[in-house]
Amino acid sequence: MINFLASMLKTAKIPYKENELLAPKSTFKVGGTARLFITPETPAQLESVISAARSAELSFFVTGGASNVVYPDGTYEGAIISTQQIKEIFYDSDETTPDGSVLVTCQCGVPMAAFVDFCTKKNLSGAEQFAGLPGTVGGAVYMNARCFDRSVSDILYSTTHIEYTGEKAKFVELPFNASDWEYKKSPFQAHTAEDGSQITQRYLTQATFRLRPAGAAAHEQIVADCKKYIAERVDKGHFKYPSAGSVFKNNRAFGAPSGKLIDDCGLKGLAVGGAQIAPFHGNFIINTGSATAADIRSLVQAAQKAVKEKFGFELEPEIIFVQNN
Known part of the structure; x- marks a missing residue:
């Protein structure tokens, strides 16, 4: 199956590598190797790769910047499909919505930093809270990332994705x-068809955002706001160690952030192997230098167990463990 897919990639001239190290390719710096690491360069190539992997009944995982991902230990006996080379940005300043917003379209592999930088240079306001957010547009939309009380869905205008129902693939604009959107929930996380009769899988290829044209006079303020949000991330310790940022979703109905619940259980600083619940933030797990996926999973389970016993509350992870089936 691996050989079949590799042969197809070579014939189609789609870039890939064999037995590629995964740890350097995620913000957690954790993971073994992937039998195939594929980097399609267009949405059409992405569809071809996914369709071929499905036809070969080969395990695969589609990722962007892997900023919310824990790659498995050992060898992943399938294909990691990275969208990071699908990274064009489209913008027409003359195209506006009825409310006066302008639209910026980003392909799935555009880094969030590049999107925010583009908006800043064009004096477009609305994306400042996402300054400093690692990962790609595709990952941020998939997770409906939330930063400083602003969700990606708050500025979303439309999306385009590859949709599979059964074996058939089609490009769909939504x-x-x-x-369709809730706190850290998106329609790309739901895999059941609307009528419940078939399994539908969706892979984002691009997203269009609504921004406010602020004019040259607002440029310095937009820059200052972006710097402020980046500084807050630095102060919270986001960049001290390799990590995936917040490990668990917050549940506002419960009345306390997940990090505080973990802290109240006395778990800050708890270590398993090379992974540790950050001494400076209860909702971060950090890689102190030699963490494995198993170490991180152990800490996730320990936090869930302690919080459940003390508060009766089930912590829901937002990080994604890639399964080595």
Whole structure:
């Protein structure tokens, strides 16, 4: 199956590497090797790769910047498909919405930093809270990332994705519908068809955002706001060690952030192997130098168990463990 896919990639001239180290390719710096690491350069190539992997019944995982991902230890006996080379940005200053917003379209592999930088240079306001957010647009939309009380869905206009129902693939454009989005939830995380009769899988290829044209006079303020949010991330310790940022979602109905619940259980500083619940933030797990996926999973389970016993509350992880089936 691996050989079949590798042969297809070579014939189609789609870039890939064999037995590629995964740890350097995630913000956690954890993981073994992937039998195939594929970097398609267009949405059409992405569809071809996914379709071929499905036809070969080969395990695969689609990722962007892997900033919320824990790669498995050992050898991943399938294909990691990275979208980071699908990274064009489209913008027409003359195209506006009825409310006066302008639209910026980013392919899935555009780094969030590049998107924010583009908006800053064009004096477009609305994306400042995402300054300093690692990863790609595709990952941020998939997770409906939330930063400083602003969710990606708050500025979303439409999305385009590859959709599979059964074996058939098609490109689908979805206008933003607020009912499809919740706190750190998106329609790309749901894999059941609307009628419940078939399994539908969706892979984001691009997203269009609504921004406010602020004019040259606002440029310095936009820059200052971006710097402020980056500084807050630095102060919270986001960049002290390799990590994936917040490990668990917050549940506001419960009345306390997940990090505080973990702290109240006395777990800050708890270490398993090379992984540690950060001494400076209860909702971060950090790689102190030699962490494994198993170490991180052990800490996730320890935090869930302690919080459940003390508060009766089930912590929901937002980091994604890639399964080595």
